[in-house]
Structure formats: structure tokens, C-alpha cells
Amino acid sequence: MHTTVIIPYYNHGMYLHAAVQSCLYSGSEVEIIIINDGSKERHADSYIAKAAALSTSVQVVHKQNGGLSSARNAGISSATGELIQFLDSDDVLVPGKLRMQERQLIHNPDMIASVCGYALSDHHMSVVDRAGDSISPYKLDLESIAFRWERGLSIPIHCGLFRRAVFSDIRFDETVHGKEDWIFWANLLSKFDDCVCYLPFLGAIYRQHDRAMTKLANEMAESWAVASNIIAPTISKKFPDFQHESDRWHQHFYRGLRSASARPSVSARRSEPRFHKYRPQINSVIDLKNYECIQSNSYQSDPLITFVVPVYNHAEHLVACLDSLKFDDSDVRYEIVVVDDCSPDPRVLEVLHNRTSGSRISIFRGKANYGISQTQNAAAQFARGTYLAFVDCDDFLAPDALSIIASAIRDNHSVDYFFTDRIDVDEQGNFIRVAKYGGYKWIRPSGDIARDLMFGMVASHLKVIKRDVYLAANGCNPLFSGVQDWDLALRLSLDATFSYIPHAVYNHRIHAGSVTSSIRLGQMAQSNELRHRVILKKFQRSAVAADVFVSWFDGHQTLFDIVDVISDDFRIVFRQKCELPLEQLEFLREFNGFFDRLELTSLVATQLMGFLGGQDIRIISPVFD
Incomplete structure (x- = not known):
């Protein structure tokens, strides 16, 4: 049916x-x-x-x-x-x-x-x-x-x-x-x-x-009274006492609920905490008529590097960002393209208008808020440089960033994608740590950047990408905004060449509370989908399985099995062996993309909805030894 x-x-x-x-x-x-x-x-x-x-x-x-x-x-x-x-x-x-x-x-x-x-x-x-x-x-x-x-x-x-x-x-x-x-x-x-x-x-x-309990109680009480009056004509002939009993419940329960909601709560409820394998074609061709040109730079030479600065608010940090892109003593040809994604903060325009005197800077403003992916794609089309270097508007570069990047480019013309280490700083710009190779504790350079990208976005700040390669890949995918840079890196890893520059030239500002639990879970779902999609396209599953087991599953074997099933092709199966605690559930939400089939209880399978990459699911009995 x-x-x-x-x-x-x-x-x-x-x-x-x-x-x-x-x-x-x-x-x-x-x-x-x-x-x-x-x-x-x-x-x-x-x-x-x-x-x-x-x-x-x-x-x-x-x-x-x-x-x-x-x-x-x-x-x-x-x-x-x-x-x-x-x-x-x-x-x-x-x-x-x-x-x-x-x-x-x-x-x-x-x-x-x-x-x-x-x-x-x-x-x-x-x-x-x-x-x-x-x-x-x-x-x-x-x-x-x-x-x-x-x-x-x-x-x-x-x-x-x-x-x-x-x-x-x-x-x-x-x-x-x-x-x-x-x-x-x-x-x-x-x-x-x-x-x-x-x-x-x-x-x-x-x-x-x-939700606010007082507001909820008032809404529920009103809705009950209205609904009972609607229902009464339909059923009162069969049940004459319906309206009386309904009114009595309204008086007894909802009046008490309103009173209870006005008092401090004694105890708080615990509030802890296939599919189409093809994505819609990404269209990197942006209607540039949707962007107002505030200033077009007057730099005459063809730039080697365009610094791309997508802007959305953060006016208090934008000055430091743009100041860090002044390399007046450098002989490297470069320009700056700033695209404001229709920031509602009026201070952003004030900062940008004060920067119109620079000969190297072009400034554009979107007529509406289009999101980070489209903003970066628009900037790439406005750019004239051979390479695009992406700098977030609340971050800033080290004084030697341009010389280090330019030297790497001169030595490796065939490389499509360069990336460096970064320095994490707090909102005031104070040092927190040096983040090497993406900053993951569990990832070290293996010599195979494409493989390492499967485990995390190692190719992050400062990333410098050939403009023609970026545009040929259709730029950033708006469907993955939030992890759009990782999506791009994974797609490029199928064909492009990467080079890691082990110098921390990028200062990345960490904002207090900038990543909420909801955002984190959303990024977890997207990152899992990215992994699964690239695995399907490139990697031999046996090799991936070995890497996954060594890197991620060691010490957790009592919770699940990794089962290799040899048939017409190599398949990797995840089999749940016991009730999964929250830590392992969140682990599985992010890394289930490594598996072809998941054998799970119905409850765990349901908790993975929104985090899956299209794998087969087999429901197993919830009774464990």
C-alpha cells in the first residue's frame, strides 16, 4: 500500500x-x-x-x-x-x-x-x-x-x-x-x-x-475550553454529561496548573542532556547584480593572491582583520575583496566606508542575507587573483603570513590547495593555543592529507586555493553551510593536490558560547554525511575500516562489533552489542558514515535520524547478554 x-x-x-x-x-x-x-x-x-x-x-x-x-x-x-x-x-x-x-x-x-x-x-x-x-x-x-x-x-x-x-x-x-x-x-x-x-x-x-510554564499553562487552558465547546455539539447527544465533565476537568486541572506554574519548581525535569546519493547540483554562478559595489580597487597589476573576507556583523573585530591585511612592505601582488552579507549591525558599513581609501581593496554588499557559502562564492567571482586566501571577518593574520604563503606558492606551482596551522585566541585577542594540522588531538599528519580529511577538517585556516580550482568545483555548497569549507576540501581531495604549511600564521578568534549544542549536533550530522559520501566515491573500505578501528574504536570494543562481510563487494557492518551510553551515541552520530550497514535497536536507530548518510539499517532485538 x-x-x-x-x-x-x-x-x-x-x-x-x-x-x-x-x-x-x-x-x-x-x-x-x-x-x-x-x-x-x-x-x-x-x-x-x-x-x-x-x-x-x-x-x-x-x-x-x-x-x-x-x-x-x-x-x-x-x-x-x-x-x-x-x-x-x-x-x-x-x-x-x-x-x-x-x-x-x-x-x-x-x-x-x-x-x-x-x-x-x-x-x-x-x-x-x-x-x-x-x-x-x-x-x-x-x-x-x-x-x-x-x-x-x-x-x-x-x-x-x-x-x-x-x-x-x-x-x-x-x-x-x-x-x-x-x-x-x-x-x-x-x-x-x-x-x-x-x-x-x-x-x-x-x-x-x-517553554515558559506559565505561558504554556495559560495557552493550554484556553485551548481546552475552546476545543470542548467545539466537540460538545458532536457528541453530547450520545454523552450528555460530556460538557459538564469537560468543564470540571478544566476547573480542576488547569486552574491548578496555573497556580503551580507561578510557584518555584521543586524539581526540574531532566533536559539533558535510500536515499538519494546525489545532491542537487551546486551552482556557483551568483547573480552579481544582487551585490552593491561600495568600492572597486584601483590595483593595476594582476594579483597573485586575493584575500577573501566574508563579513556578517563582528564590527568590533573587523578593523583588526582588515589592518592585518596591510602588507605595505611586501612585493607580493595581492588584493582584498570584502563582501558584506547584509549585516544588520550598522557599524559594519561605517567600518567599510572608512576603508575606501585603500587602492587594493574592493568592497561589496549583498542586497539580502545569502549565507556564508554564497557570500564566499560571490567573492571568488569578484576576485582577480590566481589564488584565494580566506580570512573570516573576526580573525586576523600574522605579519609574515603573506611572505610565507607566497614562498610556498613559488616552490609548489602545481599545488591546488595550501593550508597552515593557526593560533586560537579569545575575544580580546589573547593567546589560547597553537592548533597544528587542524587542531585535533587525535589526528597527526600521516602523509596522506586526503585520508586525514576523513577524520576531521585538517585543511582549515589559513586556506589558500587556486581560484580556477575553486570555481571548477562550484565553490561552497549552501546545503552544507556550517561545514561548507570541509565539504569543499573533501570534494577537492578526490582530484586536487594539497600542501600543508606547518606555520601558524592565522589567528582564529574563539567566541564564548559561539557553538551551541544544537549547532554542534547539526555540524555532527553534516560531517557524517560528508564522510559517507566521499567514502563511497574514493576509498577502499578495508583500508578505511582499519584506520577507523585504530583511530576511533580502540577501547570501545565491548559496546559494538565491526563485522567485515565479504560478498560481491567489501562491506563494513556496525553491530550494536549493548545499550549505548550518551557518549557512544554521539560518537555513532558523527562517525556512522564509515559503515555500509548498521545493526541497531529500533531506539538507537531512531536517535540517529538526521545523522545518517543513506546506509542500510537492520533492526535487532533490544535484549542483550
């Missing part, structure tokens, strides 16, 4: 990739419809593009913001499947959910919906709470919906799989902004009572987010 999964999306884009990926691992051939309900968050287009790139079965419908019910109804109108699955953009399905529920509906043709169990998780899905059961103790009929809803019974909409016929005359109520699931279930069971079956397995994970 063909299933359509409807995913309303409004401002939870950082989780959208995981939601879509979980559908693709659901064990069924699916049509996935993302309903963009007028999302206004900054990177909405990028989030949608990344999710849509996972599979050709994903389509996107754009609409004006109308709320959750409106988005779901729009999805129903666009769906072609015989079965309908709803999934909020920040939640995930457990692998195999759709396949199991489809089978139940096939064997029970009189049933109009199948319902499974669910679990709660923190917003990173690192801690999953399987305690409690709000579905199985209750009969799934109209009486339970009327008198047990929120009084023990709760059925998140993504637990259900529905026959399309259900929606011939039932839709989600678009007049409410809460309790829409309760209204839906009441309408459904008033028409199809005793036609919903339960399948006792964990099929979905509901992600919980931190």
Missing part, C-alpha cells in the same frame, strides 16, 4: 532533515509532502532544500501561514497515497513503523486507522523517556476520547496511520490553535467508532522543547 506522509513545517527547520529521513527509513515506499506554512526563520529555504535533497519522493508545498491544522489540510489535498501519516517537523518515526501498521490495516480491512505507542525525548533526542503508556490501557473509542483525553489518554497524531477515505469529509479544525488532535479524534470516532486498532510497539518519538 502506498503511504503519503504529511509534514507541516513552521520554524522548526533544524529538525526537518531528521523528520524526513525517519520517513525514508520507515520500511515503506512513501510520498513525503513538506507543507511550508509560511515559515519565517532565517534559514528556512536552506532547511527545506536539505530535506528535499534526501529523496526524489519528497515534494514541497508552499503556502501562507495558516497554522498547523491549515497545513495538515493542505497536505491532505495534495496527497496521493492510499494511507495518510502525519508527522510534525520536529518529531520522528521509528524505523519500520509504516510497514508494520500497513500490514495491520491490510489484515484488518474494517479498521480505518492503526495506532502505535510513542516515547518522549529532549530536543536533541539524546534522552528518550519510555516510561508510562497513555494509549494501551484505554479502549480506542469515542467514550474514551470524551472522558479520558488528557486524563490518562493521549494519542499524538503521528502515532496514527489512516486510510485516505477517512478524509473524504473530515478535516482538521482551522479555527483553533491548540487541542486540534483532540477535536480530530472526536470527529473521527463519532463517525467510525470502534474502527481504530492498536499495535503495541514504539513507533514514534515526540520531541519536547523548553
